Amino acid sequence: MNPTVRQILSLIDTDIAPWHLAEPWDNCGLSAGNPEWPVQKVLVGLDPGLPVLEAAQQWQADMVLTHHPLFITPEKNIDFSEMPGLAIALAATRKMAIVCAHTNLDKAENGLNDYLAHRLQITVTRALETQNHEQESPAAPPTGLGRIGTLSSPMSLTRMADQVKSRLGVNPVRVVGDPDLLVHDIAVCSGSGGSLIPAFLSSGATVYVTGDIKYHEARLIESHGRALIDAGHFASEIIAKDLLTRRLNQAVARAGFSLEIRAFTGETDPFVSI
Numbered sequence: 001m002n003p004t005v006r007q008i009l010s011l012i013d014t015d016i017a018p019w020h021l022a023e024p025w026d027n028c029g030l031s032a033g034n035p036e037w038p039v040q041k042v043l044v045g046l047d048p049g050l051p052v053l054e055a056a057q058q059w060q061a062d063m064v065l066t067h068h069p070l071f072i073t074p075e076k077n078i079d080f081s082e083m084p085g086l087a088i089a090l091a092a093t094r095k096m097a098i099v100c101a102h103t104n105l106d107k108a109e110n111g112l113n114d115y116l117a118h119r120l121q122i123t124v125t126r127a128l129e130t131q132n133h134e135q136e137s138p139a140a141p142p143t144g145l146g147r148i149g150t151l152s153s154p155m156s157l158t159r160m161a162d163q164v165k166s167r168l169g170v171n172p173v174r175v176v177g178d179p180d181l182l183v184h185d186i187a188v189c190s191g192s193g194g195s196l197i198p199a200f201l202s203s204g205a206t207v208y209v210t211g212d213i214k215y216h217e218a219r220l221i222e223s224h225g226r227a228l229i230d231a232g233h234f235a236s237e238i239i240a241k242d243l244l245t246r247r248l249n250q251a252v253a254r255a256g257f258s259l260e261i262r263a264f265t266g267e268t269d270p271f272v273s274i
Contacts, residue, residue: 003257005063005097006035008042008248015251016244017101017108021143026103031070032088033097039063044245045264046238048098052264053087059262062096065248067112067240069100105240109141112190115243116236119167120188120209122149128187129199146189146196146210148203154184157207157227164209170235172273176218177227183207190236197221211236234269241267 003011009030013019022028031048043061045052048070056064071084080089091098105111107127117124128146155163158179165171185205189196193210194217200208201220207227211234221228245263252259 001257002038002040003252003255003259004035005030005033005037005039005099007255007257008039008063008065008259009035009099011248011251011255012099012101015254016247017105017111019104021107022102022104025072027069027072028100028102028104031084031098031100032091033063033099034095037062037095037097039097040258040260042248042259042261043264044241044248044261046234046241046267048087048100049083049267050086051266053090055264055266056096057090057094061262064096064098065244066098066100067102067105067237067244069102070098101244103145105244106190107143107145109143110247112237112240112243113145113147113188114142115239116190116209117147117149117186117188119239120164120186121167122147122151122186122188124149128189128203129196146187146193146199148185148187148205150185151183154182157181157183157229160186160207161229164229164231168231168235168239170231173232174213174218174230175228176213176222176230177207181206181227183227190240191233201226209236232269232271234271238267238269 039062041061042063043056044065047068048066078085124147126148127142127144130144160183161175183206187200187205187208189210192212209229211232213230241263
């Protein structure tokens, strides 16, 4: 049996990343489409941009599921000749729903930040930042923004940077701190982690692995004798498509639905080093 868009939204809520975890400013869930449309094919990507949408159209997908939202702030007008109006028009004419799991996936148990830590061989102990309604008991799994964890044994900052490059497939990375600094307790935050620097500095972690750090934020970390590995926004979040593909396949199988799910492989980092 093929599920509807509404049923897939429900599976994401109950089995992958509850919608209530999303940040108040965020726009998660159904961006365009009809909740009652049937779904046979889902294409998963990082960004709901033209490469993903064109691939979905060619594959005749019924849903595009991405990590980043189609839009966050309200649109004052919808121009079908440019994004995001172009995507909305495509969704309407092709009956192809556009759905995103963004900060709810970042914060969820076994979500993107847990997966990022796992990829870097970090054992997670707690969330980097929690809100009042997300306070953790010692026995509870972590939910909230970012993660704090430990390595199995200490290593130098330089070696940790090499591990980040190898395990995330990114080169180069930006590093702040003494190259010989011994690293054991680590904070991670996928995507843009600048807003969580105060939480990192009060966490006791030695190094912060994240992306999109600005100059003065780097100076602040440096002034506290801590370290930073900036892997970039893309490299720290492109792994979301593999996570979403695997988790949705598992949820669909448990629910007894028939659905073909494919991860889009054509996205690239907009930034290149030359």
